[in-house]
Amino acid sequence: MVAEHSVKKNFSVTLRVWRQAGPNQPGKFVDYPATDISPDMSFLEMLDVVNDGLTKIGDEPIAFAHDCREGICGTCSCTINGKPHGPGKGIATCQVYMRSFGEGDVIVVEPFRARAFPLIKDLVTNREAFDKIQQAGGFISVRTGAAPDANSIPVPKEDADLAMDAASCIGCGACVAACKNASAMLFVAAKVSQLGLMPQGQPERDKRVLAMVKTMDEAGFGNCSNQYECSAVCPKLITHDFIARMNRDYLAALFRSNFKPVSGASDGGA
Amino acid sequence: MAKLDSKTPSGPLADKWQKHKTEIKLVNPANKRKYEIIVVGGGLAGSSASATLAELGYKVKNFVFHDSPRRAHSIAAQGGINAAKNYQNDGDSVHRLFYDTLKGGDYRARESNVHRLAEVSVNIIDQCAAQGVPFAREYGGLLANRSFGGAQVSRTFYARGQTGQQLLLGAYSALSRMVGQGGVELHTNSEMLDLVLVDGHAKGIIVRDLNTGAITRHSADAVILATGGYGNVFNLSTYARQSNATAIWRAYKRGACLANPCYTQIHPTCIPVSGDYQSKLTLMSESLRNDGRIWVPKKKEDAKKPPASIPEADRDYYLERIYPSFGNLAPRDVSSRAAMRMCDEGRGVGETGLGVYLDFADAISRLGEPAVRERYGNLFDIYHEITAENAYKTPMRIFPAVHYTMGGLWVDYNLMSNIPGLFVLGEANFSDHGANRLGASALMQGLADGYFVIPYTIGDYLAGQKPGSRPKADGAEFKQAEQNVQSMTEKFLANKGTEPVSHFHKRLGKIMWEHCGMARTKAGLEQALQKIPALREEFQANVKVPGSAATLNQSLEQAGRVADFIELGELLCRDALTREESCGGHFREEYQHPDGECKRDDEHYAHVAAWEYQGAGKTPLRNTEPLNYEFTKMSVRSYK
Numbered sequence: 001m002v003a004e005h006s007v008k009k010n011f012s013v014t015l016r017v018w019r020q021a022g023p024n025q026p027g028k029f030v031d032y033p034a035t036d037i038s039p040d041m042s043f044l045e046m047l048d049v050v051n052d053g054l055t056k057i058g059d060e061p062i063a064f065a066h067d068c069r070e071g072i073c074g075t076c077s078c079t080i081n082g083k084p085h086g087p088g089k090g091i092a093t094c095q096v097y098m099r100s101f102g103e104g105d106v107i108v109v110e111p112f113r114a115r116a117f118p119l120i121k122d123l124v125t126n127r128e129a130f131d132k133i134q135q136a137g138g139f140i141s142v143r144t145g146a147a148p149d150a151n152s153i154p155v156p157k158e159d160a161d162l163a164m165d166a167a168s169c170i171g172c173g174a175c176v177a178a179c180k181n182a183s184a185m186l187f188v189a190a191k192v193s194q195l196g197l198m199p200q201g202q203p204e205r206d207k208r209v210l211a212m213v214k215t216m217d218e219a220g221f222g223n224c225s226n227q228y229e230c231s232a233v234c235p236k237l238i239t240h241d242f243i244a245r246m247n248r249d250y251l252a253a254l255f256r257s258n259f260k261p262v263s264g265a266s267d268g269g270a
Numbered sequence: 271m272a273k274l275d276s277k278t279p280s281g282p283l284a285d286k287w288q289k290h291k292t293e294i295k296l297v298n299p300a301n302k303r304k305y306e307i308i309v310v311g312g313g314l315a316g317s318s319a320s321a322t323l324a325e326l327g328y329k330v331k332n333f334v335f336h337d338s339p340r341r342a343h344s345i346a347a348q349g350g351i352n353a354a355k356n357y358q359n360d361g362d363s364v365h366r367l368f369y370d371t372l373k374g375g376d377y378r379a380r381e382s383n384v385h386r387l388a389e390v391s392v393n394i395i396d397q398c399a400a401q402g403v404p405f406a407r408e409y410g411g412l413l414a415n416r417s418f419g420g421a422q423v424s425r426t427f428y429a430r431g432q433t434g435q436q437l438l439l440g441a442y443s444a445l446s447r448m449v450g451q452g453g454v455e456l457h458t459n460s461e462m463l464d465l466v467l468v469d470g471h472a473k474g475i476i477v478r479d480l481n482t483g484a485i486t487r488h489s490a491d492a493v494i495l496a497t498g499g500y501g502n503v504f505n506l507s508t509y510a511r512q513s514n515a516t517a518i519w520r521a522y523k524r525g526a527c528l529a530n531p532c533y534t535q536i537h538p539t540c541i542p543v544s545g546d547y548q549s550k551l552t553l554m555s556e557s558l559r560n561d562g563r564i565w566v567p568k569k570k571e572d573a574k575k576p577p578a579s580i581p582e583a584d585r586d587y588y589l590e591r592i593y594p595s596f597g598n599l600a601p602r603d604v605s606s607r608a609a610m611r612m613c614d615e616g617r618g619v620g621e622t623g624l625g626v627y628l629d630f631a632d633a634i635s636r637l638g639e640p641a642v643r644e645r646y647g648n649l650f651d652i653y654h655e656i657t658a659e660n661a662y663k664t665p666m667r668i669f670p671a672v673h674y675t676m677g678g679l680w681v682d683y684n685l686m687s688n689i690p691g692l693f694v695l696g697e698a699n700f701s702d703h704g705a706n707r708l709g710a711s712a713l714m715q716g717l718a719d720g721y722f723v724i725p726y727t728i729g730d731y732l733a734g735q736k737p738g739s740r741p742k743a744d745g746a747e748f749k750q751a752e753q754n755v756q757s758m759t760e761k762f763l764a765n766k767g768t769e770p771v772s773h774f775h776k777r778l779g780k781i782m783w784e785h786c787g788m789a790r791t792k793a794g795l796e797q798a799l800q801k802i803p804a805l806r807e808e809f810q811a812n813v814k815v816p817g818s819a820a821t822l823n824q825s826l827e828q829a830g831r832v833a834d835f836i837e838l839g840e841l842l843c844r845d846a847l848t849r850e851e852s853c854g855g856h857f858r859e860e861y862q863h864p865d866g867e868c869k870r871d872d873e874h875y876a877h878v879a880a881w882e883y884q885g886a887g888k889t890p891l892r893n894t895e896p897l898n899y900e901f902t903k904m905s906v907r908s909y910k
Contacts, residue, residue: 135450139443147400154411
């Protein structure tokens with residue numbers, strides 16, 4: 001088959017962008033023309049061009065979060081035309097290309113809005129709450145140097161593959177932004193499932209899920225009401241099945257934590 | 271003149287690290303908590319070092335400019351991590367990994383460092399597996415491997431095409447655990463803008479909070495930089511857009527030597543450039559070369575034809591032809607230059623003629639599309655998003671792009687720079703890859719430095735520092751450094767220029783790529799050394815930075831970084847000009863064998879060039895550290 005060559009023609013769009021100078025400032029939508037746009041430009045490259053234009057006329061450029069620009073770091077976070085990460089499926093904002101739009105389109109660009117993600121400026125929000133959840137339990141406690149030989153812990157390929165599906169989460173927060181309750185269940189479930197699927201993760205399995213869910217609730221994320229907007233916008237297509245898995249883990253852990261005998265042993269001795 | 275003592279331990283190569291570990295000084299557990307260590311950077315090296323040092327009991331302060339350490343650019347490494355586990359029973363060993371890495375680096379790295387790297391590689395895999403990193407596995411549940419460039423064994427461990435992501439998330443989980451326990455104080459959105467020296471020792475940093483603009487001083491008993499490479503000096507690269515050299519450059523200006531800046535890696539398999547607006551080049555993992563075959567048309571006139579219309583007999587699988595024993599898995603520098611030669615001959619493909627085909631037709635007919643999809647599905651998806659082409663049906667077009675920098679701050683065997691108390695880890699240092707890095711070795715080095723080297727070697731320095739002797743952050747040196755940062759910020763904002771920062775970054779990138787890219791000449795480098803200072807003056811006079819210093823101001827951040835890139839670019843060209851030989855990623859057209867391969871000059875250039883800052887406007891000093899090969903013969907590197 002011959003490469004899919006398309007006729008490339010530049011075009012113009014109008015950007016309707018959320019501008020907000022700071023956390024406690026009023027915000028509003030402002031329209032900007034984006035002219036002579038190549039269909040091969042990425043959405044963020046288009047924003048770069050618009051920003052250079054704003055700088056030249058002495059306006060402040062639009063602040064937006066970005067870094068790797070290859071869909072893996074999870075920094076970029078624009079809601080485009082009402083959908084976190086825009087029109088594509090299974091991609092982050094930085095992987096949206098202008099060929100998804102056409103001449104004369106009005107493109108509405110907003111930050112990832114959620115109570116637990118306070119706004120910093122324009123399209124940039126603070127997603128520190130995700131780090132706090134990880135710090136509460138998103139790990140296996142293994143001191144550097146204390147690990148056994150890697151092949152002494154076999155992991156069935158099916159489990160390892162499923163754990164990898166969950167682990168591919170990039171921590172962008174699109175799941176939260178898409179959810180009407182601003183729930184972080186998909187994000188937390190992905191980490192809980194990854195570690196819970198591996199034999200290495202078993203000793204702390206109960207403690208982990210209880211601690212992470214508690215921190216999630218404290219951070220101001222809402223509850224899950226099973227609408228699955230989260231997995232629909234996830235740039236890594238992480239399935240909401242992991243939420244069901246986490247709910248099972250959570251219930252079992254809650255039950256066990258109430259009925260578990262506690263050792264009377266304490267540290268110390270001769 | 272800086273004193274460059276490599277502190278390489280004596281004794282047989284394979285015993286050096288063991289011996290060194292038993293001889294260096296220790297800090298007793300009760301004293302560890304009395305020391306504070308600053309770690310700048312949250313990638314593989316920074317996160318693993320922060321976590322491990324905190325586990326040992328040190329008080330760690332970790333600074334990252336990202337909004338979370340999980341976003342550091344280690345996250346983007348695709349293909350894998352090398353380790354001499356020999357799980358495949360294919361003849362691998364610590365010695366073979368050592369030898370491949372040393373040879374891959376074109377005999378321009380220290381033997382002792384590279385051997386240590388190969389030794390600890392096996393511990394890294396154990397550590398990561400125990401953390402729950404979901405490495406690829408075989409049906410029996412044991413770890414799978416694949417091959418990478420420059421090796422004839424399968425020693426690369428991987429997690430689909432997202433190995434860097436998974437290893438970083440492992441290190442980040444260890445770091446998060448220590449943050450949760452109070453062992454690490456995490457400062458996100460915090461960019462280091464100066465290094466503070468007290469009595470000649472690194473004792474603190476000056477930091478700008480990127481969200482509020484607040485500038486703060488932080489003191490410590492030792493400072494670790496794990497801030498990555500400087501490839502964005504070329505503007506277009508596979509680096510993240512925010513990756514920068516500011517931390518190492520400001521340390522250089524405080525007296526830390528910068529070693530071998532001209533050793534830059536051009537990765538052969540990236541998606542070609544499409545236009546002037548481009549901000550980023552995207553890598554297609556080297557692992558694709560396990561199954562993809564690289565070719566160009568034999569005849570120039572076929573270069574613009576659709577690939578499917580070119581019969582097998584008219585295709586030149588040039589890597590297989592020129593390097594039969596390594597074929598498509600020839601090392602990166604060799605493969606990149608071969609691609610360049612094909613394009614120079616007019617046989618390059620695609621609209622610009624700057625591209626070669628990476629073809630999976632054979633692999634698909636041999637293994638079936640589902641098997642290829644399982645191995646590389648995410649890479650094919652990325653390719654499709656960017657080019658709108660389906661690589662299962664038509665070959666990918668690829669072209670070399672700047673990918674990694676082997677040069678970096680000079681460090682001794684303990685990973686300490688020539689400034690006492692300043693340690694440098696990962697890509698930010700120059701230590702292990704010589705003049706060219708092999709695939710799947712960057713992740714190995716970042717984690718080796720952070721998990722298994724610095725936790726031992728930093729004790730040797732700290733044991734000589736009295737507990738509690740750490741200076742307070744209100745001394746004159748701190749005030750001066752803070753003033754230095756304030757004045758740079760104010761100067762940018764007050765400038766009455768007309769052009770955005772990106773304008774100058776693009777122009778710098780073009781100068782660097784044209785004169786100091788894949789092939790370099792004396793005349794070209796001399797031109798670059800005229801053009802870059804002129805660009806610097808124009809930048810200072812004409813850059814426009816809107817907004818204020820008291821909020822998030824991305825133009826201001828970029829201005830500081832590009833100012834540093836312009837200066838670093840000049841040093842890079844100067845280093846390339848003075849190294850009158852070709853080796854690894856540094857190819858000088860004047861020094862080549864008749865077949866176009868690198869011609870090293872071991873008699874005159876078997877040394878590290880470590881540049882020392884002499885003040886603004888003055889030519890930096892070129893110090894050298896001789897590379898004494900006691901155990902390996904420096905031979906002509908051949909992959910034929």
